[in-house]
Amino acid sequence: MMVVLLGATTLVLVAVAPWVLSAAAGGKNLKSPQKVEVDIIDDNFILRWNRSDESVGNVTFSFDYQKTGMDNWIKLSGCQNITSTKCNFSSLKLNVYEEIKLRIRAEKENTSSWYEVDSFTPFRKAQIGPPEVHLEAEDKAIVIHISPGTKDSVMWALDGLSFTYSLVIWKNSSGVEERIENIYSRHKIYKLSPETTYCLKVKAALLTSWKIGVYSPVHCIKTTVENELPPPENIEVSVQNQNYVLKWDYTYANMTFQVQWLHAFLKRNPGNHLYKWKQIPDCENVKTTQCVFPQNVFQKGIYLLRVQASDGNNTSFWSEEIKFDTEIQVFNIRSLSDSFHIYIGAPKQSGNTPVIQDYPLIYEIIFWENTSNAERKIIEKKTDVTVPNLKPLTVYCVKARAHTMDEKLNKSSVFSDAVCEKTKPGNTSKIWLIVGICIALFALPFVIYAAKVFLRCINYVFFPSLKPSSSIDEYFSEQPLKNLLLSTSEEQIEKCFIIENISTIATVEETNQTDEDHKKYSSQTSQDSGNYSNEDESESKTSEELQQDFV
Numbered sequence: 001m002m003v004v005l006l007g008a009t010t011l012v013l014v015a016v017a018p019w020v021l022s023a024a025a026g027g028k029n030l031k032s033p034q035k036v037e038v039d040i041i042d043d044n045f046i047l048r049w050n051r052s053d054e055s056v057g058n059v060t061f062s063f064d065y066q067k068t069g070m071d072n073w074i075k076l077s078g079c080q081n082i083t084s085t086k087c088n089f090s091s092l093k094l095n096v097y098e099e100i101k102l103r104i105r106a107e108k109e110n111t112s113s114w115y116e117v118d119s120f121t122p123f124r125k126a127q128i129g130p131p132e133v134h135l136e137a138e139d140k141a142i143v144i145h146i147s148p149g150t151k152d153s154v155m156w157a158l159d160g161l162s163f164t165y166s167l168v169i170w171k172n173s174s175g176v177e178e179r180i181e182n183i184y185s186r187h188k189i190y191k192l193s194p195e196t197t198y199c200l201k202v203k204a205a206l207l208t209s210w211k212i213g214v215y216s217p218v219h220c221i222k223t224t225v226e227n228e229l230p231p232p233e234n235i236e237v238s239v240q241n242q243n244y245v246l247k248w249d250y251t252y253a254n255m256t257f258q259v260q261w262l263h264a265f266l267k268r269n270p271g272n273h274l275y276k277w278k279q280i281p282d283c284e285n286v287k288t289t290q291c292v293f294p295q296n297v298f299q300k301g302i303y304l305l306r307v308q309a310s311d312g313n314n315t316s317f318w319s320e321e322i323k324f325d326t327e328i329q330v331f332n333i334r335s336l337s338d339s340f341h342i343y344i345g346a347p348k349q350s351g352n353t354p355v356i357q358d359y360p361l362i363y364e365i366i367f368w369e370n371t372s373n374a375e376r377k378i379i380e381k382k383t384d385v386t387v388p389n390l391k392p393l394t395v396y397c398v399k400a401r402a403h404t405m406d407e408k409l410n411k412s413s414v415f416s417d418a419v420c421e422k423t424k425p426g427n428t429s430k431i432w433l434i435v436g437i438c439i440a441l442f443a444l445p446f447v448i449y450a451a452k453v454f455l456r457c458i459n460y461v462f463f464p465s466l467k468p469s470s471s472i473d474e475y476f477s478e479q480p481l482k483n484l485l486l487s488t489s490e491e492q493i494e495k496c497f498i499i500e501n502i503s504t505i506a507t508v509e510e511t512n513q514t515d516e517d518h519k520k521y522s523s524q525t526s527q528d529s530g531n532y533s534n535e536d537e538s539e540s541k542t543s544e545e546l547q548q549d550f551v
Contacts, residue, residue, distance in 0.1 A: 063076035104117070196223050234249040259291060260306055344384075
């Protein structure tokens, strides 16, 4: 009997045990958290997750981690017994290039099963945070100092010099944005307006790892009052014999100038480089807008140059910095109608010995239209190159670099600064000019003829000629011209004769009769007959008087 009761008691306890456990857990089994996310920004490691059951209260969460090659799990510092759905484990000293695993569970009186997170490498998972930005204002420029968001960052310890930055700048009054790409930790924006407020934001990028960060907060600054002396402009470097010739433009005369240089690679380093600029020999306190210095002043490499003007105690701001590459320079470009003639300076060693004496080089030349980003590339073995098939009256830009022909050496220089030039008018313009001249010469007789016709019409309308009557025209056609040009004075002259005998009188009468008949005919055919009738009467009277006298 006792055995039967003991067995029954055992069955009851076994049956009751699950109910007791369920009651101890609030009557429900804990479920594992879900949707765990790992956010790494610079050196900040953040974990976020979702609860599986919001109805269960007083639940905590804990994480473990495991490194590659380990069998056991280690409690994750900073993420134990968390009551929220977020924790920070930035204090954990990890190798950011090593893969790790994470797991999480919910805890109350009992625990849920573990939820494992996919393994990841912190460096690959990390994002670049917003950089720190400091601004300095000039009258027409803003100096920007940029540094990574986390000082002495573990995540970016090996990539600190590989960061590049981009920014967006705008006038506070207009809001029209301008983007500037691929700048370094110290950058200067030129050609701004004095006494104007500008705002900007900056983001970092690590192009070697294909990482682009987020923008910094917006920073605004106002440019200063315009300086009395403007900075020098249009700085250019050329080569003459064994010297470099540095030239620039300046507004005023009787000024003093100085030129400084800096290694270009220092621009990649964060911090202030103000005291790292050095004076160029023979370019200090010069009175002209150029200075000449030997090529051996610079070893091979890339440098930055800047110029400052002064007049007594007044000094200008520094000019815009130009990049100067001693290894390869496109020294001269001569533009033709449809081509460029390019003269490339050979790379130099520190002893001013051409590199080409040591090993042969080939040159990579890239050119493009100034209004387009479409680049064309040519490879040449000589330094005197013609680029054909270009458009007339178009601005093209050219840059070049040198490569060793020996693949074992595998050396290349950096690209030179881009040089831009405008092509000359093509033959088409000359042909059109010649055609135009020929057309003008051919059309000239027609123009003259048309002008004469036009003038004739003008004269006919405004200055008509006096046309004689039809009877006069008929008479003009019948009579000789000499009879029509008799003057009135001759017609009025009376001829006197001394008659000595009858034969003479007869001759006179005959002559008078002929004249009389002619006068009568003329009086009949003329519209103005008064003149001739008077003459007839006077002449007839004269003949009668003569006859009476002789009688």
